[in-house]
Amino acid sequence: MTNFFHEKHLLLKIETTTYMKALIVDDEPKARSILKNIITDYCKGIEVIDEATSVNEAVKIINKQKPDIVFLDIEMPNENGFALFDYFDIPPFETIFCTAYSEYALQAFEVSAIDYILKPISISKVQAAAEKAIKTRGQNKIIEQVSVLKENLSVQQLQKIGLPLSDGLQFIKIEDLLYFEADGSYTHVITTKGNYLVSKKIKEFDELLQNDNRFYRVHRSFLVNVLKITKYSKKDGATLVFENNKIIPVAREKKNDFDEFIGGISV
Template sequence: MIKAIIIDDELNAIKNLKWEIENFCDYIDVCDTFTNPREAISAINYLKPDCVFLDIEMPEMDGFQLLNQLDFRDFDLIITTAYDNYAIKAFKEHAIDYLLKPIDSEDLLETISRVRKNQQENELGTEVKKLIENLTLPKQPKRLAIPLVGKTIYVNLEEIIYCKSDGNYTEIFLENNQKEILSKKLKEVEAQMNRSFFRVHNSYLVNVNYIREFVKNEGNYLILRDGTNIPVSRAKKNELLEFLNS
């Protein structure tokens, strides 16, 4: 299903376009509509739609200004307008199509067909990319070697809850309230970990599988399954949230 958002300052134009899509394009889901462009910016960045139907002439902010304020732009753009003098600028914004109001049903179906084809090609490209990455990714480590006096112990990475920097040493906190000290800096330990570990702070490396809560008020910090609180630096907050939600 292709997720779509419609943006137009005229409510009737939104209703008409939505009706056409819902009645003739069963693989398009209009997940939201907006007459206020500022609200639309937040929604696009949050919902990450597959395509956006965007009017150009709007009183508070025109469609091109809206596009310039977006963080998320990975969608098929369809310009909808009553004026035919925006075509060149529309295609400079990489619009997949340009529909003149009142929108003709055949033109709309042709545009939707182009969107569907584009989405299918993107999905195929993503799957091929994932396959290549899986074939070329280096084998991930499963254990961490911790040299001790007269011996070396080997710890399964999934048993490690978090690691804490202690100057030139790293404290390794394990399940069952165990702790070991490794004579390596945290940066060196991080290089030996797999993708389950995230550096949330200069002093902390956390196994994300043990994260129970992410608390944002009174500073950013994690609560792990064993009740431990781990600070999250401001610089790492957004990257961590993206990592956890991926």
């Protein structure tokens, strides 16, 4: 575990008028202790009311003490953290997962719009996750998010992505994505089912999908699903045509790399 005291002089406490009761669920005593100290010292407005060492124990505490937020370890004996949601039709609490999962698994967390803290934990990671949980409080999307996450974790390629919209989250099948188009601090997400304006820069989507060979950043304004290209023309500058008849340019500096990436397709 990282010694979080080293960070104390570098960070400010979370400032919020929101009061939230927190439960920590982790089978490791040291992990619980470190997390509790960070929350107490640096997450103003959040009070740790109890700790649990298993899902079964957590369920009993949740039913009795009604916490607003649960910090949940995933890898625990008997039942892993995901099992907690089998006990609630609509969980009455926000959830922040604690995980030491692999790079691919973290990508699955990101596209599933799941709040998580990567072990070894640090003050900044806890603060960021807590702030996000406070902002999204009451959306009650966790069952769907966990379902999408488990689906993404069960296969070698991501199946769905969660788009944060003004009224909550919209989950889109990867196979329905056509392309992402930059619009300043926003991104237009164009799919076969509809279009969405998301308060995220295209760079964030590019980083999120950088290890997925179905996507390529062909232009600073466009990240495309190469499986949805219907035509690649190299006449008068390289362009791509998609299923919705949208024509997208391939940046001159990207052309050679894109040719190699896509296998030298030309028409």
